[in-house]
Amino acid sequence: MAEKLSFDLVSPERLLLSEEVDMVVLPGAEGDMGIMGGHAPVMSTLRPGVIDVDVQGQPQRRYFVRGGFAEVTPAGLTILAEHTVPLAELDTAALDREIGNAEEDVADAKTDAKRQAAQEKLDHLKQLRQAI
Amino acid sequence: MASLKDLRNRISSVKATQKITKAMQMVAAAKLRRAQEAAEAARPYAERMDRVLANLSAGMAGRSDAPALLAGTGNDQVHLLIVATADRGLCGGFNSSIARLARQHINKLIGEGKTVKIVTVGRKGRDALRRDFGDKIVKSYEFTGIRQIGFAQAEDIAKTVLDLFEGGEFDVATLFYSKFVNVVSQIPTAQQLVPASVADTAESGVDLGGAVYEYEPDETEILEELLPRNLAVQIFRGLLENVAGEFGAKMSAMDNATRNAGDMIKKLNITYNRSRQAMITKELIEIISGAEAL
Numbered sequence: 001m002a003e004k005l006s007f008d009l010v011s012p013e014r015l016l017l018s019e020e021v022d023m024v025v026l027p028g029a030e031g032d033m034g035i036m037g038g039h040a041p042v043m044s045t046l047r048p049g050v051i052d053v054d055v056q057g058q059p060q061r062r063y064f065v066r067g068g069f070a071e072v073t074p075a076g077l078t079i080l081a082e083h084t085v086p087l088a089e090l091d092t093a094a095l096d097r098e099i100g101n102a103e104e105d106v107a108d109a110k111t112d113a114k115r116q117a118a119q120e121k122l123d124h125l126k127q128l129r130q131a132i
Numbered sequence: 133m134a135s136l137k138d139l140r141n142r143i144s145s146v147k148a149t150q151k152i153t154k155a156m157q158m159v160a161a162a163k164l165r166r167a168q169e170a171a172e173a174a175r176p177y178a179e180r181m182d183r184v185l186a187n188l189s190a191g192m193a194g195r196s197d198a199p200a201l202l203a204g205t206g207n208d209q210v211h212l213l214i215v216a217t218a219d220r221g222l223c224g225g226f227n228s229s230i231a232r233l234a235r236q237h238i239n240k241l242i243g244e245g246k247t248v249k250i251v252t253v254g255r256k257g258r259d260a261l262r263r264d265f266g267d268k269i270v271k272s273y274e275f276t277g278i279r280q281i282g283f284a285q286a287e288d289i290a291k292t293v294l295d296l297f298e299g300g301e302f303d304v305a306t307l308f309y310s311k312f313v314n315v316v317s318q319i320p321t322a323q324q325l326v327p328a329s330v331a332d333t334a335e336s337g338v339d340l341g342g343a344v345y346e347y348e349p350d351e352t353e354i355l356e357e358l359l360p361r362n363l364a365v366q367i368f369r370g371l372l373e374n375v376a377g378e379f380g381a382k383m384s385a386m387d388n389a390t391r392n393a394g395d396m397i398k399k400l401n402i403t404y405n406r407s408r409q410a411m412i413t414k415e416l417i418e419i420i421s422g423a424e425a426l
Contacts, residue, residue, distance in 0.1 A: 013170070014176075015173065029349055043184065043354060
């Protein structure tokens with residue numbers, strides 16, 4: 001593979017991951033994106049979903065994020081995520097809790113725009129639940 | 133003059149106190165180290181958040197469709213003060229200096245005819261402000277049962293603030309906390325949260341090599357999602373600084389207390405020895421003069 005991509009995964013509490021990788025696939029707000037070295041600068045919000053980290057010759061690592069934010073600069077990719085769990089450690093019970101929360105959000109939403117946003121989030125979570 | 137027994141009791145009680153303050157100092161030192169580590173670990177996220185926000189808001193400046201969290205409501209009539217202090221006392225002037233700064237601020241705002249609302253975080257802050265401004269406190273948080281403050285707590289507070297903001301309950305929000313400089317000095321600080329104060333792009337901007345960011349979805353939507361998150365991050369940072377500051381202040385307060393107790397024990401010991409010696413001398417004189425009289 002060509003250039004390596006320097007990838008940082010940061011949560012508010014600590015730096016989770018900071019290394020050179022080949023490719024990262026992230027759940028962008030408008031569709032999944034694969035980021036490799038030398039990608040054009042992008043800023044994107046993330047929807048709830050799974051981040052795939054690929055390093056050649058190593059097994060793929062997958063993380064579940066509950067939304068967040070990604071920034072690609074010439075220096076590399078930075079993902080700011082509030083809640084990150086390695087997919088292997090994610091159990092269905094935790095996901096069900098998330099879905100429960102999202103359902104409450106939909107019910108509580110005051111404006112239409114908010115309800116729509118919450119509904120979208122709920123749908124993503126449900127899809128994810130089925131995928132596991 | 134106190135009897136010898138009184139002095140002995142006094143000395144042992146001061147010694148016991150010294151043992152307690154010494155132990156508290158050591159506990160605070162250990163916790164301070166942990167708090168500093170937590171504050172350090174949280175730094176990368178906050179720095180990157182700042183950078184991204186600075187980039188985005190530079191493009192937003194002066195635009196009429198900028199989100200209210202960034203541009204403000206256009207008013208500054210109602211102020212929300214978030215006063216963050218510790219839950220425990222015995223840490224020198226730490227809590228009272230934050231409360232004093234907040235009180236000055238409140239009085240100034242009231243003097244200008246503004247409306248003030250208060251959210252307190254930490255038991256001591258609530259106790260300090262309740263007497264004078266009890267009717268203005270909207271909500272109080274306490275984290276007594278929590279071992280280490282995490283992002284979840286900050287998010288909780290941020291949610292309350294956002295709900296209030298969306299309900300049109302305030303125009304300007306300011307966070308009061310203590311900035312941790314080092315173990316002996318913590319500076320009470322007021323930081324404006326809403327409208328967001330953003331760092332200058334000139335110093336924090338990234339060199340894109342002439343390229344332009346692509347935004348997905350568009351800038352406004354990203355900002356709208358980012359700003360509430362930024363609020364939580366700022367509060368989280370304030371809370372972490374506060375925790376580190378609390379233990380730093382507690383450490384030096386307890387160090388002083390231990391030293392004072394040491395001085396006191398020394399003085400009491402001298403008095404004790406003197407009066408014991410005086411008593412022995414007196415008894416000797418009595419025996420000798422008795423023997424001479426025979």
